[in-house]
Amino acid sequence: MLVGYARVSTREQETHLQIDALAAAGAEVIFQEKTSSVGQRVELRRCLQSLRPGDVFMIYKLDRVARSLPDLLSILEEIRLAGALVKSLTEPLDTTTAMGSFVIQILGAVAQLERGIIRERSIAGQRAARDRGVLVGRGRALSSEDEAEVVRLYAAGEHTMHALAVMFEVSDSVVKRAVYRAKKPGHSSLK
Incomplete structure (x- = not known):
């Protein structure tokens, strides 16, 4: 057959x-x-x-x-x-x-x-775009203001990450990344 x-x-x-x-x-x-x-x-x-x-x-x-x-x-x-x-x-x-x-x-x-060659070209193109100041990849799901508000509400202990995700209509991982970014050294939003 x-x-x-x-x-x-x-x-x-x-x-x-x-x-x-x-x-x-x-x-x-x-x-x-x-x-x-x-x-x-x-x-x-x-x-x-x-x-x-x-x-x-x-x-x-x-x-x-x-x-x-x-x-x-x-x-x-x-x-x-x-x-x-x-x-x-x-x-x-x-x-x-x-x-x-x-x-x-x-x-x-x-x-x-x-x-492999196609992958190398793609990576080189992304690097060149970044070097020119072009943002590569998907944009953030939350605006800077909304992200700051998520971090503030979480730091105040008023909401869980899941509750904030529902409130801002994003996934739990978006909230989690926003909170962890704020915890990085040198970031003043969350102490």
Whole structure:
């Protein structure tokens, strides 16, 4: 049986391109999910558990299935133990030969290198933005005035952190961070 697997990293992305390509290649069953490769990949687990001897595990591209070379090798071993083969629609992969297995390992290493380079560029871009005075990251949930009021009310012992979170319509962790920031040495709001 030809078994396809498609994955995108975020809810805003779509698997249409991968699904269409897998269907055109003859996939009889297609598992799909929208999740980061770092998180739980429930459908990938289901897909791998469904594999039987002689099945072909089909993917659009290698980076849709593994987050790193060790992860890829682990998944490939699981597929091999199931007696199935692997086929990528965009890369020349054929695990029935020693050369095909070697190519998969090389492509996995290249994909990991590419992700590392992208990460390094992203970090360098963030540093450059910070150096130019651009604020990087998500803004604070509380204004400076509201944060000062949260700290004052908590210091006065009038409210718990949870009660303040409800009052200011933020999460408990937002209140907790505000209070802990105020406790830092050199901060005069909370003694």
